[in-house]
Amino acid sequence: MYNENVVAIVNGKEITTNDIMKFLNEMNPQTAAQFQSEEGIKRIIEELVNQELLYLDAIENSYENELEFKEVLKTVKDNLLKGYAFNKIVNGVKVTDEEITNYYNEHADMFKKQETMNASHILVEDEEKAFDIIDMINEGLEFEKAAEQYSTCPSKEVGGNLGEFGKGQMVPEFENAAFKLDIGEISEPVKTQFGYHIIRVNEKFPENVYSLDEVRDEIEKQLLMTKQEEKYLSKVNSLKIKYPVEIL
DSSP, X not given: OOOTTEEEEETTEEEEHHHHHHHHHTSOHHHHHTTOSHHHXXXXXXXXXXXXXXXXXXXXXXXXXXXXXXXXXXXXXHHHHHHHHXXXXXXXXXXXXXXXXXXXXXXXXXXEEOOEEXXXXXXXXXXXXXXXXXXXXXXXXXXXXXXXXXXXXXXXXXXXXXXXXXXXXXXXXXXXXXXXXXXXXXXXXXXXXXXXXXXXXXXXXXXXXXXXHHHHHHHHHHHHHHHHHHHHHHHHHHHHHHSOOOOO
């Protein structure tokens, strides 16, 4: 009686659900998502069967004794051994909470959050039309409705909202005008390479500093990479003394 985890048997070799999971885990998440269905699992099982058949054919034809295969095997083995040796060097390297905190305090300027804002706009082709729309808004037409009706920007689908942005993310003419506006204020037509913009500032977020909790993971990754590199280079430099190296 077969184990319920067995999904196929090829010449006595069992293919299990664990083999399916391993196959999926070796894919990038986007690709793996395409196989998260009954039909997708069937395709994976079929591929695993095909691979096992190729393996049996290779054994029967003694491919492992061919010189080309031996050269490929040696290259793969050498690369695996190099990677394993590197992992042995950096294994155990840790970053402490104290190191993270010290780095944060010593590099405070790195964690400043620039001034940003949330703004909406209406983009049209000519200045006269822009002024006409501003008049309609002043007479009671909602900004979002005006954007939906008249804007040529894709943002019209969300009432012209451009989301949150900081300095350097918009073209200079747009940015200069937007950051001079108060919350709720609507600009005169602003000309850029795209046309004429009517800008409204929805929110402003002043310059701030990211908290330690917000950047802890980022700092830890940076410190870990630095410490691993230091340990790696230290080991390599010691090996250069042990083994002759000649760079041509």
